[in-house]
Amino acid sequence: MLRETFATRYVTPLREGGSLPGIVEADDLGTYVMKFTGAGQGRKSLVAEVICGGLARRLGLRVPELVRMGLDPVIGLGEPDQEVQELLKASGGLNLGMDYLPGSLGFDPLAYRVSAAxxxxxxWFDALINNVDRSWRNPNLLVWHGDLWLIDHGAALIWHHNWPTAAASVARPYDASDHALALFGPDLAGAAAELAPRVTGELLAETLAxxxxxxxxxxxxxDAPDAVRAAYAEALTTRARTVSGAIAVGRPTEDRPSQAPGWLTGRSHPESEAAR
Structure with missing residues (x-):
């Protein structure tokens, strides 16, 4: 299970994207990036973070530690920003913390080389979880102590937003043409041979717990949380078995808008922009 902590001080908001995460200090003397149940994406974004973070860690990829983080809304009474106040008031109780990596740098493909492996x-991992938000426009990768770290998986597992159509969504191919690491010649065959057999029922049960x-x-x-866990396990088991042959890496686009959902990017639809 994830460790439990309690937020003791809200430090500052992080205004990238639409969810308004914040840096907080906790009762274990640690500093975390906190993601809130009261944000626009709601609890499913946090569910995706927990599942994807747990899978990545168990598959040997670097992700910051995730913790269960309690929040008393009173912490927001002294915040001058009305938007932050409202977010904290709406997020009392259990939220999610991600270990803050001090001194980390945003990934830049011109400054940091990544091996094909x-x-x-x-x-391959992003194809497994159907992550639509690790493109060259918004890599969601950090470099810390010389290593590559994966962050921000709230937009993944997109099928859980509409369970009746999940089977069709799980079966869709993954277009990695705009992936932040596509230019490094990713060895997808090697990754599939290494990682796919490791996505077992036992590993998924540990993660979903x-x-x-x-x-x-x-x-x-x-009818119960365990039934939802079973649906996630079925989707990810199917995806792990089939996705290796359904990853396309073509020529990256240059000016196409991001394919991430509007609720993630915080941008309105093109039709709305045109109407302004």
Whole structure:
């Protein structure tokens, strides 16, 4: 299970993207990037973070430690930013913390080289979880102490936003043409041979057990949190078995808008922009 901590001080918001995570200090004297249940993406974004972070860690990829983080909304009373105040008030109780990596740098492909083997593992993993948010526009990669770290998986597992169509979504191919690591010649065959056999029922059970019951409760179409876990396990088992032959790496686009959902990027639809 994930360690439990409690937020003691809200330090500053991180305004990248639309979820407004914040840097907080906790009662274990650690510093974390906190992601809130009251943010626009809601608890499913946090579920995706826990599942994908747990899978990545168990597959040998570097991800910051995740913790269960309690929040008393009173912590926001002294915040001058009204948006932050409202977010904290809406997020009382259990939230998610991600270990803050001090001194880390945003990934720059011109300054940091990635081996074909490591690039292949990351691209294959993103195909497994159907991560739509690790493109050259927004890599969601950090370099810390000379190593590559994966962050921000709240937009992955996109099928869990519509369980009745999950089977069709899970079967879709993965276009990695715009992936942040596509230019490093990812060794996808090697990654598939290494990682696919490791996505076992036991590994998925361990990972899914880390998702708090309260974030899975009251899911339409399911009678209990364990039933939701079983649906995630079935989807990821199927995906691990089939996705290796369905990853395309073509010529990257130059000016196409991001394919990430609008609720993730914080941008309105093109039709809305045109109407302004």
């Amino acid at each position: 490591e690039a292949g593992r990351v691209v 880390e998702v708090p019951d309260e974030w899975l409760a009251d899911e339409p179409g399911f």
